[in-house]
Every structure is written in structure tokens, then in C-alpha cells.
Amino acid sequence: MKGGKILGIELNDEYCQISYYDDEKHEPETLEVAIDNYQIPLMLGYLKEQWVYGKDAKRLSEVDEKYTVSNLYSKALQREKVVLGEKTYDAIWLLAKFMQMALELFGSIEYITFSVPHTDIDISKMLKGVGQFVGVSKERVQVQDFKESFCHYMFYQPKELWQYEAALFYCDRNEIRAYMLRKLKTVVGRGTDLFVTVDEVASAKMKELAAIYPVLNVDKAKDADERFKSFIQSVFDKKVVSSVFLTGEGFENNWYPNSLKVLCNGRRAFLGNNLYSKGACYASYRKGRDYEERPIYLDDSKMMEQVCLKMRVRGKECWYPIVEWGTHWYEADGQWEVLLEDTSDIEIHIESLASGELQAETVSLAGLPERKDYALRLQIKTMFLDEQTCKITFKDAGFGEFFPATDFQVEKMIHLGGSNGQFNSLS
Missing domain, CATH: 3.30.420.40 (ATPase, nucleotide binding domain)
Incomplete structure (x- = not known):
């Protein structure tokens, strides 16, 4: 085992x-x-x-x-x-x-x-x-998809390998695709958060690849090498690339010596076929064991808004995200229990990563039983009805045998922007 x-x-x-x-x-x-x-x-x-x-x-x-x-x-x-x-x-x-x-x-x-x-x-x-x-x-x-796995893999590599952009080339028997990991310039006021994405920047069908895999045909290999070299040069044009990763069965035969010289010119290059599974493993490790703040991956399918409540977490007051940007809406449901201080309402902040706007919503707690501080236990539940609609439910959870739960419950609908091209406004 x-x-x-x-x-x-x-x-x-x-x-x-x-x-x-x-x-x-x-x-x-x-x-x-x-x-x-x-x-x-x-x-x-x-x-x-x-x-x-x-x-x-x-x-x-x-x-x-x-x-x-x-x-x-x-x-x-x-x-x-x-x-x-x-x-x-x-x-x-x-x-x-x-x-x-x-x-x-x-x-x-x-x-x-x-x-x-x-x-x-x-x-x-x-x-x-x-x-x-x-x-x-x-x-x-x-x-997660392969692009996000590449991103998580890079998070745990030495910083110099993605100081600028990092390139990934995938090659099978018929096609080469190029991806770039880059840092996003977001609106001011986001603190130390670092946001990154992976773009597919180019692809090419190469009929020569079918001929050279798995048996190497020398003439076809030379043609493929020259075409791949031109492909690399077009991808790298006007870009500063710190590192290059090659993955896929098409790279198993050493048919690209001239292209490799271009790849390694001023940057480090790596070859391997287990990058995606290792990146996925790092994502699991990050969720389960690594509590250090790390970059947030964004793409067109990820949420560009963050929903926060003011809480005291480990003795420190903060705006705690109950819906985090960088998540898929269909994976953003959650549930928490909190102890309330003396308060008659709850303020919700919705922050837009693309526009920098902050929207404030208030939920009245009128009808909630009066109890001493920290004897009011509230259950908070988030549930997404669709990409743009989040229902937040606040419910009296009681306090053990001392105060049974009542039927108090209030719901708040939060309408978010969805993708709406917002991700494309980041550069």
C-alpha cells in the first residue's frame, strides 16, 4: 500500500x-x-x-x-x-x-x-x-482542467521559473498546442493577492508527426523540426519567457534538436508526461495541507466576484469570504456556524475583481431571539441557483441545551455579474 x-x-x-x-x-x-x-x-x-x-x-x-x-x-x-x-x-x-x-x-x-x-x-x-x-x-x-493543473504545478516550482511567462507545449501524433502562464494586472486595492491565468496562444496541425511516431522517419523528422522551430519563434515573439515545459507522447522521440536550441536559449526547458497529474496532486495538497496564501487561478469559467461577511477569525477582525473569486459557481456552495455579538443586521460586501467596485447589502435580523453575546449561534448557508444568483440563508441554530433553535430564518439573494466578458478586461 x-x-x-x-x-x-x-x-x-x-x-x-x-x-x-x-x-x-x-x-x-x-x-x-x-x-x-x-x-x-x-x-x-x-x-x-x-x-x-x-x-x-x-x-x-x-x-x-x-x-x-x-x-x-x-x-x-x-x-x-x-x-x-x-x-x-x-x-x-x-x-x-x-x-x-x-x-x-x-x-x-x-x-x-x-x-x-x-x-x-x-x-x-x-x-x-x-x-x-x-x-x-x-x-x-x-x-480542474489541464491548464489549471499546469498552473498549480508551477505554483510549487522555484519562482524564477515563472518570474515572467512560462510556456507549455503539448504534442500528440498530429498536433502541437502552446500555452502561456501569465500574471494578471488587476484593479488596485486587492492587497497582496496575485492572480494568474493560462492562455492557449497557438496550435498547429503537423502531418509529419504521424510519420515520425513511433518509428522515426529521418526526412519527416527534419521537416517537423523546422516547422516546430518556426512555431516556437512565432509563439515567443515579443514575449519574455522564463521556462518551457514539453509534455505529450509526441515529444518522446528526439526529432526536434534544432527546436530544442531555440527553446533553451536563455531559459530552462523540461520534458515529462506527468505534469498534469502532479499539478492535480499539488491542488489536493493545497486544499488539504497548505494554508499559505498562494496565487489565485482565473479563467473564463471562474467567478470574478467575492462575497464577504465581517467576522472575527482567530481573534482578528476581517472581511471573510464566504464565496471566493477564482471558484466555479457550481462548487461555491458552503455552510458555516457563527456566534453573534450584539447586532441587529449583517452587512454583506460583494467585490468585483474586474471593475474594482464594492457593493454593500444589508440583511435585517429582526425577529431573532434576544440572547447574551455569544449565545446566539447562526447558521449561514450559501447556495448557487445559477451562474449569477447566490442565495444566502441565515438561520437560528440555537445554543445546545441552553437555547433550542427557533424557526427564525431569513434569505438574501445576491445577483452577481457572471462572466459577461469581465475576465477579458484583465490583462
Whole structure:
């Protein structure tokens, strides 16, 4: 059994990759399937009342495909029914079964972050359900896309590697895509908060790549090298780039020596295929163990507003965020219990990151029972009805056996701006 209880899992249609946080090394390690091979085939098989997964399922498929199922991730997204042997299964259940088998050696798991090509509310709900299937509560399961995983990976690298922009090149058999991590210039008054994003800045179809992978064709490799070099130069034009990361199966053969010289000219370059799972593992570590303030990742799907209440936290008064910017609206529901001082209303602050505007809303507590300070316990619950509407509920929670809870409850609707192109106003 592995000691890691904090996991990052990359999922795509072909394979799964698992990184776990090593408490002794203080960094993620990636589960090896074979020497220098971290990719677990995303396949499941069932024969003679026995389930197999990964490499064993792949070997079984070579004998008889009808006992195996591949493309589990896309089938689960499409909510497909899958015939395996003589039975029919929900593809989501099969994906959950695969993850259960793949994670058996980890024992008790604290946090999981899934890293997938893209995410939305349906994907998030599905993968949180998969997490629950393997014994992790949905509050301890996160879902993020590859760009955000790259960002979380960079947060834990030496600062000089992302002092300026950091580049990521992904290459498969047919295409190269380029991404840039950059810091955002936000409105004044945001304190020491640092906001970053990752942009896809360019992509190119390269027919030569199919010819040079997995068997190297010398002439095709030279052509691909020259095209990749030109591609890099166009991406780096007028940019100051601190570091470069290469990932994807297309970089496995050393077909790009001239391009590599351009990549390494005045900057450090790194090659590897476990960046996304390690970035996801760092995201889990950040949620569960790391309480230090770090940069906040933003993109078009993240919230640009923050909702705060004035509280005393660990003896210090502050505007405490009950809805934080940089979260997905469909993951921003929360619940707290607070002790009230002598007050007749609660003030809510809604801060816009893009415009810098601060909106104040007041909630009356008229009708709340009168009790001495700190004997009034209030339950506060946030629930998003859609991307732009947050319902905040304030409810009397009582105070143990001394003061039973009453039926006092008040609701406040907060209308937020949603995306509305606000993210694009940051540069």
C-alpha cells in the first residue's frame, strides 16, 4: 500500500495517471506502471466473474474484445450503456469501478483532484460521484482542467521559473498546442493577492508527426523540426519567457534538436508526461495541507466576484469570504456556524475583481431571539441557483441545551455579474 493519501489523477480517453503526495520528499510522486511509464490504460475487463483493469484488461482485449471496454471516460461523459460479456452496465459505474481498482493500494484517501481536458458542471458532478464511490466525500474531491493543473504545478516550482511567462507545449501524433502562464494586472486595492491565468496562444496541425511516431522517419523528422522551430519563434515573439515545459507522447522521440536550441536559449526547458497529474496532486495538497496564501487561478469559467461577511477569525477582525473569486459557481456552495455579538443586521460586501467596485447589502435580523453575546449561534448557508444568483440563508441554530433553535430564518439573494466578458478586461 502506498503511503500517499493526497492524490492527483489525470484522466483522458486513453489512459489514467496517478500522482500521490510523498510526505517524506515533500512533493508528488507518480505511480509507475512500468519503468518510466506512468500511463494506466483506461480499460476494464470482466471474465469468469473476475474484473481486471489497465494493462491486464488491455491484454485481455487482445484475446477477445467482447470481454473488455475502452474509452471509459468519453463513454461515461455520454452516459452510455455498455455491454460487457453478457451484461449491460452504466459507463459511469464502469469508470468508478476502474478507479476503485486502480486506487486499492492507497488505502484511506484524504483528497483527490481530477485533471481532465476540460470541465463543466456535469463533469464535476460525475467525477465527484466517482470520488464518493471510492470512499472520498464530495467536499474533498476537486475537478480542474489541464491548464489549471499546469498552473498549480508551477505554483510549487522555484519562482524564477515563472518570474515572467512560462510556456507549455503539448504534442500528440498530429498536433502541437502552446500555452502561456501569465500574471494578471488587476484593479488596485486587492492587497497582496496575485492572480494568474493560462492562455492557449497557438496550435498547429503537423502531418509529419504521424510519420515520425513511433518509428522515426529521418526526412519527416527534419521537416517537423523546422516547422516546430518556426512555431516556437512565432509563439515567443515579443514575449519574455522564463521556462518551457514539453509534455505529450509526441515529444518522446528526439526529432526536434534544432527546436530544442531555440527553446533553451536563455531559459530552462523540461520534458515529462506527468505534469498534469502532479499539478492535480499539488491542488489536493493545497486544499488539504497548505494554508499559505498562494496565487489565485482565473479563467473564463471562474467567478470574478467575492462575497464577504465581517467576522472575527482567530481573534482578528476581517472581511471573510464566504464565496471566493477564482471558484466555479457550481462548487461555491458552503455552510458555516457563527456566534453573534450584539447586532441587529449583517452587512454583506460583494467585490468585483474586474471593475474594482464594492457593493454593500444589508440583511435585517429582526425577529431573532434576544440572547447574551455569544449565545446566539447562526447558521449561514450559501447556495448557487445559477451562474449569477447566490442565495444566502441565515438561520437560528440555537445554543445546545441552553437555547433550542427557533424557526427564525431569513434569505438574501445576491445577483452577481457572471462572466459577461469581465475576465477579458484583465490583462
